Amino acid sequence: MLRRAAFTLIELLVVVALIALLISILLPSLRQAREAAKTTVCLSNQHQITIAAIAYTVESRDWFNPIQDVHRVGNRNVEGTWRVYLWRYAPSPAVYDCPSEGSERYADGVSQYDRQQAGLPAAAVDPLTYGFLHRFEMYNASGQGANLAHYWAQAEGDGPFGRPTESGYPEGLTRAGTNVRFPARLILFGDGHGDAEEDWPEDRWWIFSWTPGLPKGGPGYDRVFQGDAGAVRHRRRSNYSFYDGSARTMDASDIPCTPEECWWSVQFYVHQAHAG
Numbered sequence: 001m002l003r004r005a006a007f008t009l010i011e012l013l014v015v016v017a018l019i020a021l022l023i024s025i026l027l028p029s030l031r032q033a034r035e036a037a038k039t040t041v042c043l044s045n046q047h048q049i050t051i052a053a054i055a056y057t058v059e060s061r062d063w064f065n066p067i068q069d070v071h072r073v074g075n076r077n078v079e080g081t082w083r084v085y086l087w088r089y090a091p092s093p094a095v096y097d098c099p100s101e102g103s104e105r106y107a108d109g110v111s112q113y114d115r116q117q118a119g120l121p122a123a124a125v126d127p128l129t130y131g132f133l134h135r136f137e138m139y140n141a142s143g144q145g146a147n148l149a150h151y152w153a154q155a156e157g158d159g160p161f162g163r164p165t166e167s168g169y170p171e172g173l174t175r176a177g178t179n180v181r182f183p184a185r186l187i188l189f190g191d192g193h194g195d196a197e198e199d200w201p202e203d204r205w206w207i208f209s210w211t212p213g214l215p216k217g218g219p220g221y222d223r224v225f226q227g228d229a230g231a232v233r234h235r236r237r238s239n240y241s242f243y244d245g246s247a248r249t250m251d252a253s254d255i256p257c258t259p260e261e262c263w264w265s266v267q268f269y270v271h272q273a274h275a276g
């Protein structure tokens, strides 16, 4: 007795073609869904560190946290970052990163790469030392960047980088509170790194300036003017968070920074507030 083949060749080819068609339809949408999920996780992370930064100002008589700072530990000067100050309000390594971050993730701890970039000797063990001062804190990169420019001080001559004067850095801190006239227009954090030293070319974020051609790496340095495409991670957009606690995904070119309005700097609003 003859058995009919389960599938004829034609049927098999049709099935194969259909599967190929389905894959070609589903894969891009899956990729888009994954990217949308990454954007959302990033936004949520950024929201948490933004709330942490606001909590810090509330408990610090309205002063913003330092971005970088130097402390004397034993007989050594140790440099720390803003993360040390925010850790008690956001004690989870993951929130200091973006899921689209490539290799320099805070949650990975201090890597050999970080040591190498810092010109430090390789270590046998990579201790996971989150949220407190230690020798390599400064060099453990984050996927989220604190906006240096907004730490522009209250008065001219005191700015701009949010470093306590007594630490040995020449710059002062910025006071938040009522000095920030438009909290919803002051960026606190963004996707990517500041990269004045060109360690992370693939992850630079965009900073627009009202004055083209400022010294490289300085306040208001205009990466677009300098021809630097910057980090725009989430399908050519980045996440940004603001002093009012909001966070959203934006096209960097939609963020104003002109003499009339600059979301990167508190300076203009401070002067406005003093004038008024």
Ligand SMILES: [Zn+2]
Residues within 6 Å of the ligand: 038, 039, 042, 043, 098, 099, 100, 191, 233, 234, 239
């Ligand atoms: Zn991101």
